[in-house]
Amino acid sequence: MQLLALFVGLFAVCSALGGCPAWSSQSIGSQDSSEGNRVSGAGLLSQGVAIGDVSSQRALLWLRTDGAAVVRVEWAPLPMGKQASTSAAVSATQSRTALFKTEAETDYTLTISLEGLIPSTRYRYHVVVGPAESSQPQPSGKPAATGEFVTLPDERTSAAVSFAWSGDLGSGGRCRQGVNGYPIFDVIRRYNPDFFLFLGDTIYGDHLCPSPPNEPGADFKATTLDAYRLRHRYQRGADALRRFLSGTPVYVVWDDHEVRNNFSGPFDEHMPAGRQALREYWPIASSLQDPHRLYRAVRYGADLELFILDVRQYRSRNGDRDSASKTMLGAAQLAWLLNGLRTSTATWKVIATPVPLSIPKGGDRSVPGNDGWAGGPDGTGFEQERQVIVDTILSHKVKNVVFLSGDVHWVQANAYDPNQDGVIDFHEYIAGPLSAPPGRFAPTQTALHPTELFYESGYHNFGLVRATKDNFHVSMVDETGQERVSHRIAAQ
Numbered sequence: 001m002q003l004l005a006l007f008v009g010l011f012a013v014c015s016a017l018g019g020c021p022a023w024s025s026q027s028i029g030s031q032d033s034s035e036g037n038r039v040s041g042a043g044l045l046s047q048g049v050a051i052g053d054v055s056s057q058r059a060l061l062w063l064r065t066d067g068a069a070v071v072r073v074e075w076a077p078l079p080m081g082k083q084a085s086t087s088a089a090v091s092a093t094q095s096r097t098a099l100f101k102t103e104a105e106t107d108y109t110l111t112i113s114l115e116g117l118i119p120s121t122r123y124r125y126h127v128v129v130g131p132a133e134s135s136q137p138q139p140s141g142k143p144a145a146t147g148e149f150v151t152l153p154d155e156r157t158s159a160a161v162s163f164a165w166s167g168d169l170g171s172g173g174r175c176r177q178g179v180n181g182y183p184i185f186d187v188i189r190r191y192n193p194d195f196f197l198f199l200g201d202t203i204y205g206d207h208l209c210p211s212p213p214n215e216p217g218a219d220f221k222a223t224t225l226d227a228y229r230l231r232h233r234y235q236r237g238a239d240a241l242r243r244f245l246s247g248t249p250v251y252v253v254w255d256d257h258e259v260r261n262n263f264s265g266p267f268d269e270h271m272p273a274g275r276q277a278l279r280e281y282w283p284i285a286s287s288l289q290d291p292h293r294l295y296r297a298v299r300y301g302a303d304l305e306l307f308i309l310d311v312r313q314y315r316s317r318n319g320d321r322d323s324a325s326k327t328m329l330g331a332a333q334l335a336w337l338l339n340g341l342r343t344s345t346a347t348w349k350v351i352a353t354p355v356p357l358s359i360p361k362g363g364d365r366s367v368p369g370n371d372g373w374a375g376g377p378d379g380t381g382f383e384q385e386r387q388v389i390v391d392t393i394l395s396h397k398v399k400n401v402v403f404l405s406g407d408v409h410w411v412q413a414n415a416y417d418p419n420q421d422g423v424i425d426f427h428e429y430i431a432g433p434l435s436a437p438p439g440r441f442a443p444t445q446t447a448l449h450p451t452e453l454f455y456e457s458g459y460h461n462f463g464l465v466r467a468t469k470d471n472f473h474v475s476m477v478d479e480t481g482q483e484r485v486s487h488r489i490a491a492q
Contacts (some may be wrong), residue, residue, distance in 0.1 A: 052283030200255025311397020409439030
């Protein structure tokens with residue numbers, strides 16, 4: 001708290017002497033190859049900020065203070081295509097939040113909802129931070145963080161969209177190394193995506209990160225809430241990741257390594273702690289009625305609806321034999337997905353499933369049974385529930401369905417014709433890892449009658465989507481920025 005008071009006092013002196021230096025921030029999604037967005041007053045928000053779960057009328061802002069503090073966010077719309085460059089840019093602030101206090105109970109993290117926004121509008125925000133005992137956080141002087149974001153178009157507006165997706169960060173000892181940590185995030189940022197879909201394994205809490213060669217601080221396996229929190233903080237120590245999160249909106253869901261390999265939520269004693277740490281460290285929207293819910297839909301204009309699945313929290317044991325009662329999604333989530341597919345008016349219906357549709361992922365002695373949708377020779381898997389989803393797509397003639405997945409640590413694309421009528425009914429694209437060893441290839445299971453469009457392994461990567469009402473174009477991009485393989489779908 002003494003440091004916070006000193007910080008505020010220095011800027012009061014600065015103002016008395018004729019004004020403080022101007023501050024600036026690149027816009028969210030800026031294609032700037034320099035250092036990008038900076039968090040002003042980094043000592044107050046040393047792990048940066050993140051904008052996430054942006055909609056046409058709301059955005060969530062995540063932050064963490066180094067100890068108890070009071071926080072307020074101020075924001076105002078900007079003319080599209082323009083950036084503000086001085087602290088006067090929000091002098092006529094149209095909106096501000098109430099004061100929030102960060103507390104030890106949530107590891108000094110906050111996710112603050114900015115409400116009542118206008119679709120397709122660029123906003124400028126300030127985050128001001130002050131001592132916990134203060135009634136006004138930093139009443140004058142330089143904000144602790146600044147930035148911009150753009151709200152999504154409403155569902156009546158047809159708009160092109162570009163977004164990236166991937167998963168698997170820090171596996172197998174390939175953790176933070178050097179100042180920038182995970183440099184692939186600088187590569188993604190150069191593509192200026194409208195948002196990033198993080199398909200799980202945001203940490204590898206059950207893997208060791210030995211030092212050297214990695215930065216110290218994660219050479220342990222997490223099993224407690226404090227340990228999971230520490231693993232998330234370790235990831236945020238990467239400059240490239242902090243730059244990325246301050247400049248690209250994110251939609252985040254978990255897979256297994258936020259807890260442990262191949263876990264089934266209802267049966268894992270560590271799941272509540274891993275889930276709480278995930279919720280504390282990422283801006284994820286959920287209702288007060290169901291605060292643990294992670295599955296949700298994102299509507300980007302008239303042409304894209306994204307269904308983000310939670311494949312962990314409700315699933316049956318992997319080792320159970322497949323049956324009509326075995327579930328990966330749980331009854332409520334499955335009903336939500338099927339209804340969403342039947343009623344969506346978007347051109348493209350995109351289903352984000354952290355585990356792939358047709359690649360058998362066998363377990364081990366500690367967690368037996370197939371971990372993905374595909375079945376195996378032991379009779380496990382989740383094929384019957386998968387078939388319910390496929391039958392809905394076919395029977396309701398749902399067009400332009402695309403699955404995005406990850407988890408297996410290679411890139412692949414499949415076109416599926418499950419009813420064998422010669423017409424492709426949906427596609428699947430698999431990306432990852434961001435930083436992990438390459439996966440061991442497993443042949444695609446044939447029950448859904450796939451045609452393999454491409455397969456590559458051996459490099460870190462992310463998927464890049466460029467979609468319009470007419471086309472859905474996917475490229476797989478490696479850690480150097482090279483687009484290695486691509487495929488385009490024409491809308492039906």
